[in-house]
Amino acid sequence: MSNQIPKAILVDVVPLESSKIEAYQRLEELESLVKTYGGIVVVKTIQKRGLPDYKTFIGRGKIDEIIEDGKAKSANIIIINNIVKPRQLYELGELFRLANIEVWDRIDLILKIFDKHAQSSEAKLQIDLARIRHMGPRIFKMGGELMQQEGVRGTRGGPGETNTEIMKRHLRTQEQNIMDKLKHYDLIQAGHRKRRKRQYYKTAALVGYTNAGKSSIMRALTGKDVYIADELFATLDTKVGKLFIQETYQEILISDTIGFIQDLPPFLIQAFKSTLAEAIDADLLLHVIDVADPMYKQKIEVVENILEQLDLQDKPKIYVFNKIDLINLEEKEELKKEAVVDEGPEPEPKPRTSGILRAGVETARLLGWLNKDADLDDLKNPKTTIKNLKHNYKEFSPVFVSAYAKTNLPVLIKKISEILGKL
Ligand SMILES: Nc1nc2c(ncn2[C@@H]2O[C@H](COP(=O)(O)OP(=O)(O)OP(=O)(O)O)[C@@H](O)[C@H]2O)c(=O)[nH]1
Ligand SMILES: [Mg+2]
Numbered sequence: 001m002s003n004q005i006p007k008a009i010l011v012d013v014v015p016l017e018s019s020k021i022e023a024y025q026r027l028e029e030l031e032s033l034v035k036t037y038g039g040i041v042v043v044k045t046i047q048k049r050g051l052p053d054y055k056t057f058i059g060r061g062k063i064d065e066i067i068e069d070g071k072a073k074s075a076n077i078i079i080i081n082n083i084v085k086p087r088q089l090y091e092l093g094e095l096f097r098l099a100n101i102e103v104w105d106r107i108d109l110i111l112k113i114f115d116k117h118a119q120s121s122e123a124k125l126q127i128d129l130a131r132i133r134h135m136g137p138r139i140f141k142m143g144g145e146l147m148q149q150e151g152v153r154g155t156r157g158g159p160g161e162t163n164t165e166i167m168k169r170h171l172r173t174q175e176q177n178i179m180d181k182l183k184h185y186d187l188i189q190a191g192h193r194k195r196r197k198r199q200y201y202k203t204a205a206l207v208g209y210t211n212a213g214k215s216s217i218m219r220a221l222t223g224k225d226v227y228i229a230d231e232l233f234a235t236l237d238t239k240v241g242k243l244f245i246q247e248t249y250q251e252i253l254i255s256d257t258i259g260f261i262q263d264l265p266p267f268l269i270q271a272f273k274s275t276l277a278e279a280i281d282a283d284l285l286l287h288v289i290d291v292a293d294p295m296y297k298q299k300i301e302v303v304e305n306i307l308e309q310l311d312l313q314d315k316p317k318i319y320v321f322n323k324i325d326l327i328n329l330e331e332k333e334e335l336k337k338e339a340v341v342d343e344g345p346e347p348e349p350k351p352r353t354s355g356i357l358r359a360g361v362e363t364a365r366l367l368g369w370l371n372k373d374a375d376l377d378d379l380k381n382p383k384t385t386i387k388n389l390k391h392n393y394k395e396f397s398p399v400f401v402s403a404y405a406k407t408n409l410p411v412l413i414k415k416i417s418e419i420l421g422k423l
Contacts (some may be wrong), residue, residue, distance in 0.1 A: 006039030009070045011058060012081040013047045020179035021268045025295050036231040038112050042073040046366050057088040067099050077102045079109050083265055086138035088160060107261060113233050119288060122185045123236045129178045130271035131330045136171050186274050193281050196253060202420040203253045205282035209299040210259030212288040213322040216403035224258055238278045245417045262302045269309055279312060283423055292326035316419050319396040321414060323403040
């Protein structure tokens, strides 16, 4: 598949009780991931099951159907939107190999995107570490298979060492090497953070779901030239910029880092701890939320969950609802109440280019509810009002901004300054 455009079959196995909206949103997100990777989606399918098939994850009948469909549409890759056991991926690999279709799970795809976007050697090392932890068991399984088929006994290593053992040992050594190298970066960065602390810099870290607009806010607040793109996982490294607060002559450091996504296994978060250290060490978290995203609530949950895994649940936090240029006019009246300065005429709203909604109609058709317009409309125009958000999230000092239109940034800066001033 190496030089071809990835033509993907998407499969999601969802529990019987999951709602249509959930199924819809999950497939759409997977499609956005495929687009970010540079692939196209040729088949989409959902299987509702109580439990995944223990051997092949997807049911056998469904597999035959998918192979037929995939062949007809020249698919070269099947991506399963779940975290699949190494054994099951191996079995599936065997079945799809005959049709020249590679089998990936959701994490394989995320790791490939990471690979594409990684800039620094630190990010690359972290991806290698995550890959070994994710792929490792699959490689053992292949080793085991070889051993059974051919009765192979290793000649390297100790006497009588099996292929599986050789492979395990090799992966362990590789993993250790990477961790040693990462430690070196950790030490350098810990040094930087210590120096800043000695200089009495207060720090705020941008966190949030991927594509919420963290890097855009970073650029708007600090002027730092960071990479912004309508892609998932555009940012993989940590960048730090300075925000100068005129009223208090205070300088605050703001850091921008990798975004989160649902179904990230703990090993992957662990592998990126070195990148996330800036957030872990910050005095204040700025949780950025895309206010125009119909799934914002679920995404807030995902982010809060990951913050908990990183032991950050008790840090002071501001909920930064971003992209308010995409919401309707009456809503904007509500915002004027809190503006601290008159910001002049607003620029035209930036058209939303994200693949998320464009892919939506297709998915809705697949799910068989294109005629139920009400459902789809609800999804596109959630009945979220700023008033409700203010009320529901009042403990997190919600602020409503547009990084793009530079709306309400002084309100955000004021809140950052207030909270940090109290610490
Ligand atoms: N309309 C609108 N679009 C925005 C706004 N802020 C960011 N965007 C767009 O949203 C997309 C994602 O922005 P980024 O700043 O790269 O988002 P991020 O949270 O850093 O994303 P990752 O690094 O991928 O996790 C880009 O296409 C931005 O142009 C905004 O205020 N309004
Ligand atoms: Mg970013």
